[in-house]
Amino acid sequence: MPTADDVRVNPASLPRRIVSYAFKEPVLAILVVVLAVLQGTRPQPWLVLPRLVDWPTVLTLAGLLMLTKAIELSGLLMWLAHRVVHHVRTERALAGLLIGLAAVLSMFVTNDVALFVVVPLVLSLHALTPLPVKRLTIFLALAVNAGSILTPLGNPQNLFLWQVGGVSFGHFVWALAPLTAVLMAMLYLLTFLAFKGKSLDLSKDAAKEHVDRAYAGVAAVLFAAFVLLADSHHPGIGLVGVAGGFLLWRRDAVLKIDWALLLIFVLMFIVLRSVAALPWVHDTVARLGLQSPLRAYVAGAVLSQGISNVPAAIMLAEFTKDWRALAYGVSVGGFGVAIGSLANLIAVRLSKTRGIWLPFHLVSIPFWFVAVALGGWLLTHP
Template identity: 50%
Template sequence: MPPVPATSTTAHLPSTTLLGTLWHALCADRLLQLLLLVLAALAIWGSAPLASYPALVDWPTMAVLTGLLALTKGLELSGALSWLGQRLVGAMATERRAALLLVLACALLSTVLTNDVALFVIVPLTLGVCRLTAMPPARLVVFEALAANAGSALTPIGNPQNLFLWQLSRVSFGQFVWHMLPLAALLTLALLALTALTFKPRPLTISAGAPHVKLEHRLLWVALALYVPLLLAADLHQAGWALLAVLAILALLRPAVLAQLDWGLLLVFMLMFVDLRLLAGLPAVQAAIAQLGLGEPGRLYVAAIGASQLISNVPAAIALAAYTNDWKVLSYAVSVGGFGSALGSLANLIALRMLKDGRAWTLFHLYAVPFLLLATGIGYALLFSPA
C-alpha cells in the first residue's frame, strides 16, 4: 500500500495536532481509506442504526493499545531504544551472530512492545548496520518480520489480535502467557535454527562508529514505571482509567509524546471492529460462516489460518470471534496465520515497506510460506495431539 502524496491542503495542516495527524493518515493510508469506504457502504445498505456503531468497538482493547503505543513512543523519544540498538551493534562479530542477535532481539521486543513497534526499532537499526557492512538487508529484514510474529505470540500485549482475544477471554495475563508459551517457544527456536543455517559465520566489520545518544532519563523512567500499572489495570478490567492517567502524565511531562502518537493506526483498529462486526451481522455472511462448522476446533483452526492469509490475522480474529468462544484455538490459529502471505500480518507489510525493495516480496514468500506449513503443524500438534 504505497503512500499517497500529500496535497496542498494537507501541507498546511499542523502535524502536531490530532486533527492534522488524522488527516495525514487518511491521505496516506490506503487501508484506512478502504475501511472508511466499507463503513460508508454498510451504513447505506446495512440495517444497523448509526447510533449502535460505537458499541461495536472493543474499548478495553483500544484503551490498552493506546496506552502501550503512548508509552513506547515515550521510550523512543527518551533515546533509550537508540541506545539499546547501539549496544547490540557493538556485540556483533560475524554475520551469523549479527543475524541471530537481531532476530532474537526482534522476537523478545515483540513480546512487550508489540510486533509492529519492535520492527520500527529493529529494522532501522538493521538497515544502518547493513549500510556499514556487506550484509544484504532484504533477507535479514524478512527474518525479523518472521521473528516479530513468532515472539509476539507469547503475550497479550505482543500483537493486537492477542490483546483483543485476551480481553475477550477475560483470563489473567499469566494464564494467557502459559497457554501461548509452547507455540511461541517452538516457533522462535525453529526460526533461530533456520537463521543459523541461512547466515554464514563470515566476519562482520563495522566501518564507522555510531553517534552518541543522549538519554532523557526522566521520560525513560516514567514510561517504564507506567507499563506495569497499565497492565495490572487491564488485568482488573480498568483499562480506561489507566489510559486516562497515562495520557495525563505524559501530556504534563512531554506533550510531544501524544503529538507524535500514531493516531491513524488507532483509527484503523477502531474501524476494523466496526466494519467486521457489521459484516458478521449480515444474514448472508452468517449463513456462509455457518456452513464452515466453526464449532469443531479443527475446522476453526484451519479457517482462521486461511482467513489470516486473505485479510490479515487481526481482522480474522475480530471477525471469527463473533462465531466462537474458543479463544485458545483461535489465538493459536491467528498467530500461525501471521506467516505465509505478506497479508497475513500487518507486521509483514510494515517490514517490507520499510525495506523499500520490491524484490524482497518474493524473498519473503520463499521463507514465509514453508514456515507457515511448519507453524501450522506445530500448532495443530500442540492443540490436538493426545497428552
C-alpha cells in the same frame, strides 16, 4: 497569481488529498468504503455503531501506544540495540542476535515498535559493513510475528483476544508459550542455514543516541502500572492516568502516536461485526462448526491470508469462544502471504529494499505450511 496559502486551502485540491491519503492508509480507506456500502445497503442507526466496538481493547491499545511511543522517544531502545550488537563477530551471529532482539522487544512493546527499532539499526550497521539487508528484513518480520505471540502486549490481535478471553496475563502467556517456542526454534534453525559464518567488523559502531533517563524511567514505571490495571480489566483508569500525565509533562508521547491505527481498530470492530451479522455470512460461517478448536484454528490461519490476522480475529471471535484456538490460528496466520500480518508490510517498507516481495514469500509461505501443521499438533496435544 495564487499564493501558496491559496493552493493549500483550495477546495479543488481536496479530492487529490483524499486519494493521496487513501494510498497512504489503504486499510483505513477500505474500511471507510465498506462501512459506507453497508450503511447504504443495510443501514443501522449511527448511534448504534459505537456499541459494536470492544472499547476495553481500544483503550488498552491507546495506552500501550502512548507508553511505547514514550520509550521510543526517550532513545532507550535504539541505545540498547546498538549496545547489544557491539561485540558481534560473524554474519550468522549478528542475524541470530537481531532476530532475538526483535522477538524479545515485540513481546513487550508490540511487533510494530520492535521493527521501528531493529530495521533502522540494520540499515545503520549496513553503512559500516556490507550486510544482507533484504534477507535480514525478511527474517526480522518473521521474528516479530513469532515473538509477539507470547504476550497480550505483542500485537493487536493478542490484545483483543486477551480482553475477550477474560484470562490473566500469566494464563495467556502460559497458553501461548508452546507455540512461541516451536516457531522461534524453527526460525533459528532456518537462520543457521540461511546466514553464513562470514566475519564482520562492527567495532567502529558506537551508540550515539542520547537517552532521556527520566523519560525512559517514568515510561517504564507507567508501563508496568498500566499492564496491571489492564490485567484487572480497568484500562480506562490506566489510560486517563497515562494520557493525563504525559499531556502535562511530555505531550509528544500522546500527540505522536499512530492515531490512524486506533481509528482503523475502531472501524474494524464496526465493519467486521456488521459483516458477521449479515444473514448469509452468519449462516455460512456458522456451518463451518467453529465450536471445534481445530476448525477455529484452521479458520484463523487461513482467513488471515486474505484479510490479515487482526480482522480475522475480530470476525471469527463472533463464532467461537475458544480464544486459545483462535489465538493459535491468527498467530500462525501472520506468516504466509505478506498481508497476513501488517508487521510484514511495515518491515518491507522500512527496509526500502527493491525486489524483496518474491524472496519474502519464498521463505514465508513454506514457513506458514510447517507452522500450521505444528500449531495444529500443539493445539490437539496439550
